[in-house]
Every structure is written in structure tokens, then in C-alpha cells.
Amino acid sequence: MSSVTPHAAGDGPARLAAPLRLSTPPLSARVSGDVVAATVAKLVASGSASSKAELVRATGLARTTVDAALAGLLAAGVVRSGGLRTSEGRGRPAETLELDPGFGLVLVADCGAISGRIAVFDLGQRLLAVRDLEMRMDEGPDVVLDRVCASFRGLLDELGMTDVPRVAVMGVPGPVDSQHGTVVRPPIMPGWDGAPVAARLGAALGCLAMLENDVNLRALGEMRAQDRVDGPLLYVKVGTGIGGGLVTPDGQLLLGADGAAGDIGHVRVAGATVTCVCGNVGCLEAVASLATITRELEPGAEWGADAHARVLARIAARDPEAVRVVRERAVAVGEVVASLVHFVNPARVVVGGSLATVSDDLLAGVRSVVYQRALPLATRNLSLSPPVLGADSGLAGGLVVGIERALDPDVLGLRIDAARRGRRR
Secondary structure (H helix, E strand, C coil), rough: CEEEEEEEHHCCCCCCCCCCCCCCCCCCCCCCHHHHHHHHHHEEEEEEEEHHHHHHHHHHHHHHHHHHHHHHHHHHHEEEEEEEEECCCCCCCEEEEECHHHHHEEEEEEECEEEEEEEECCCCCCEEEEEEEEHHHHHCCHHHHHHHHHHHHHHHHHHCCCCEEEEEEEEEECEEEECEHHHEECCCCCCCEEHHHEEEEEEHHCCEEEEEEEEHHHHHHHHHCCCCCCCEEEEEEEEECCEEEECCCCEEEECCCCCCCCCCCCCEEECCEEEEECCCCHHHHHHHHHHHHHHHHHHCCCCCCCHHHHHHHHHHCCCCHHHHHHHHHHHHHHHHHHHHHHHHHCCCCECHHHHHCCCCCCHHHHHHHHHHCCHHHHHCCEECCCCCCCHHHHHHHHHHHHHHHHCCCHHHHHHHHHHHHHHHH
């Protein structure tokens, strides 16, 4: 059984948080008109600039250049007038700008090992609908993708937006080749290796589609929800599995040469001898994940959401044995995070996932080990905290990826050119 929460237009705009920051390149008079138009659209979409005067200041370009970009965006239906804003002093009220809700949608699927959430946003970052899905990644790509796509089509039908252009983003709990839209030998996703997930998602929904690791999306969402972070951000998810995501100070995902950066669940824990599902011995995921803790606290129970829910309930109820196990495993997570703090020197470490959400014991244990093991210079200004967006971090990261793809100069340029050709007819 899935739950759905639609947001009707009369309810007013709903957002996950304050507007998420979008990436914009440095501009000069020499860049193409499509790049200028894309940058202007992103500044409006992120709320960084909402009038012509603010766009001129934000871009550093001449007013005539900004006017030309806006003319194309208005004609193509990308932006629209948001009304007049009263100015301070005696100046005339300024006309505000906003993304036109009818220009496009972003569909985001945040999928974990045993559950998922999908959401529909407009390009102005307004949340239109969200639905929780019962699913298991070990059911294989055919079953999961059919369920995700059917649920998206259901939401679009309920919203009356089946014909609105869109982009789709899916996060999954495994290593991802984002360039080709495939999953690469995922330990907890049997049957998914090499599956053309992005291509199948895009074909089923009739749109551009992107695939990314679920923790990377959470890390990106957390970073872009902040006004400013003075160093890298490390997101550590401790749930059914364990994973990490890294974001650079300028807000970009650090993927590595092949997209494998941040896969901390398979870092070796000193002294551990348990065999991991990946085939190696002593991996952090095999020591401290919710799946491992569930097998210890509920021996013989069938693997899945019900058993995990019982263990999480025991932890939340302060069951002594459950709390003891969490505190014990937090030490292993903390040791790995302390090593990463020395290597990456992040400004902020976010500890999320179901095991972190249900009680403070995991975060407290990780924080204690990190401050004990890491050197003072690396922890002088370090923040160790839960996610500011809670369970919505992954949806936020997917929204950022989707908007930036939809407003990419090449994609946006095609829409603007099509609008111009239509006017000439």
C-alpha cells in the first residue's frame, strides 16, 4: 500500500526548504547567448535574483545582455512575471520574475534497499506531490522500474499534468555509472548490474532521465540547502546498507574517475572478520548496517522492511540490548569517519539514514570517536550533525540534478529555438 500527498494549487507553493542553490558558471560578454539564458533561468529558479536589476548585479553583465536573455526566456515560456514588488524609498516598484510552472516538471525517485519515495516538482522548486512506495531492490529492475514509472504516471494523472515536459532523476543504493545511466555490480541489488536504468526510465516516462547513487543525492541536497559552507560536505548514510557522498565547497558532487567515490560501506574495519555481501571480509556495512544489526537482534527473521521496522522500534523504545548494539557499532562508523575527516577535511559531516534518524545514539557515538581520533586542526571548525532536510535530502538532491539538466544551455537552447521558429510561422 502506498501513500500519496498531492499539493493542489490552492494550497500555495510547498517547498522542501528554502530555495536550493543552483550551479551557475562565471559569465563574460564572450559566452554564448544560450549560456547566459541558462544562467539567468537558474538564478531565477533558485531565488538568487528575481528582478532585472538583481540579475544584472548577479551576472555582472550589461543590462542589454540580460534583457536579450530574458526576452528569449519569456517568449519560450521559461519565465514569467511574478507581479510587482514594492521598493524601498521613492523608487518605482520592480517587476519580479519566476519560473513558469507550465514550462516543465522534475520527477524524483529516491530508492533505498527496501523502500522508496517519489515526488513531482515544478522547475520553480515547488513540491506538487509526493508518494511513499513499498518496494525492494532485490525484486530486480523490471519489477521496481515498472512500479516507479506506474506511480509517476499516476501522480501526473492526478495532477492533470500528463502532457507537461519533464525530466526524471532516480537515486539507487549502489555504485552508479552516471554517464551511461547504469548500476555497476551493486552488492545489495541483485540483478541490476549493467541494467540501462536511465534509458528505460526515460523511455517509459517520455523524457530525459538521470541515474545517481542515493547517498550522493542526499549529500547534494544537504549542501545546496545551505547558504554557504566553507569546506567539503560528507554525508554518511547508515541504513539497510552504508554509503557516503562527498560535495566540494563549490557545491559539486565529487564522483571520482568512475563514480565510485564515497562508497565507504566497503572500507575495511580493523579486526572485523565477518563476510560482507560483496564477498570481502570486514566491510563497514557488514559490521554496522541496519541489516547486520537486524540479523543480530532478530535471528531467523525474514529479511525485509517488517524486521527492520521491529528493530528500529526497539531502538526508539530504548530497549537495552538494541541500544547497546547501536552504540557498539557506532564506534566502527566513527573510526571510518575519523579517517575520512583527516583525508578530506570536511566543514560538515552529516549522519543520516534510518539508523541515525530513530535515535541519537549513532550520531553521539560517531561524534565521540571522531573528536577523540581526529587531530585538532581537522576538527577545529568541524560540524557533525543530522541532516537539516531530514528524509527529504535525497529528493532535494534529485531536484537540483533535474533542474540543472532541464536548464542546461544545450537543452534550454533547443526549447528557445523551437519557440522562435513557432513565432516565425
